[in-house]
Amino acid sequence: MGHDLELEKTRLLSLASEFGFRSDIARHCLQQLVDLYGEDGQDFLTVEHCGDDYLARLADATQVEEDWDTQTQGMEGVADEEWDMRVHKNDRGEKEEEHTDCANDEADEEHSAESDTAESDTSDEDYIDDVASLNKAVNPRLAAYVPDSSESEDVMIIEKPISSRNRDYSVHSITRNIDSKRSWSSKAAMGIHNLNEGVVSDDVGKSAALSNSPTGEKIALDKVNSMDDFDLANLVIFGNQNFRPLQRSACEATMKGNDCFVLMPTGGGKSLCYQLPAILSPGVTVVVSPLLSLIQDQVLTLIKRHDIPATFLSSQQTSSQSWAVIQELRKSRPSCKLLYVTPEKIATSESFQTLLRSLQERGQLARFVVDEAHCVSQWGHDFRPDYKALGILKQLFPTIPLMALTATATQPVREEIMKILHVPRALVLEASFDRPNLTYEVVNKDQDPLKQLGQTIQDRFKGQ
């Protein structure tokens, strides 16, 4: 069958529309492409061949069309204020609640602050808006970041006093593998700078304040000195003094480029297994997660608690919101370190696959993460048909490491997941599911079991 130019033009126009470009600009840029390729090159006018080029033209044309100076500066100003409020709130060390609650509360607060007339109830939609505005707040700030001199200043502040103590750990130690340190190093800088201030203000000079610790905990300088990149990032970025079982092995394995299958109980600390490598690696880590609410929680926690640039793409976003994310990802070195997507995005969006390919070509596709991997298996308790299509990741990107994580997978389920994801030789890391703090006891019910339960809690756990 011959090349159907009209069909290809329609496909390109719908690509533009999917990415949120205006239809008049889309048509104009398409005509430019048609003229450029001429009659001889018509066969190459397909989404596969020139989709990326077309999107680049659209982005340029849109940028010229819009009056960025007048329109977006206002928006960025507001966004920066919003961002600063968040950062300073963190700086003051205001206590944060458990992250899920915290995310929701923040969403509530900001929503009501935004508008006096805002309803007080927080529907899912409000929450989505809040995350979207948070993304808006992050992106301009990151986009505005100047990587050269300001970046090295960040590092200088940290390095000077430390090297004066013959210490060579420096933030370089963490960032040397990170070509995009401009995007996330502020917290690292803040953290190490604070450590450093601790050293300076400490008479003995043997301990340093731990910036992430809500209790103002101190850590021995000797200990800091002996840390490698993993330990230092775990401490400074995530505020953890130690790794939990298998976290470090998972981080090391994926950093070496191995595929991994991580089994850890709920709350065991699976997220760190890919979030820490994400900040130590160049490029973007793409995380597939089944639920928008989970994605929003993770993104908020990463941005708010750890100052790590993270974002998401979902069908719930408006086209201009997803366009902003895509624009960021199309940069030669995107600032974003973690990109969360739903499985549908990977399975069904050809343009997203094109975007992944272009990230890979620029050396900016760090790894894939399949969270809640049991959804892949129809024998698992939470089967999601779109998860089954995730096998495409290894098929399309065989050299990109993949990490699958779950809290629940029997041996046959695990084997099925590895088969479907095409990672037959993945390193399996299974943490113990034994919870020594949990015991079972069978008790006879009396006539009022609820009261009985209340009484048992009172008797056994009073004051805890």
Ligand SMILES: Nc1ncnc2c1ncn2[C@@H]1O[C@H](COP(=O)(O)OP(=O)(O)OP(=O)(O)O)[C@@H](O)[C@H]1O
């Ligand atoms: N090494 C560590 N030291 C101290 N706290 C940690 C460490 N690793 C993770 N945590 C904390 O443990 C909690 C649970 O971590 P996380 O959410 O990653 O668990 P999870 O295994 O992904 O849970 P779920 O199965 O519910 O998704 C978080 O509050 C996290 O900050």
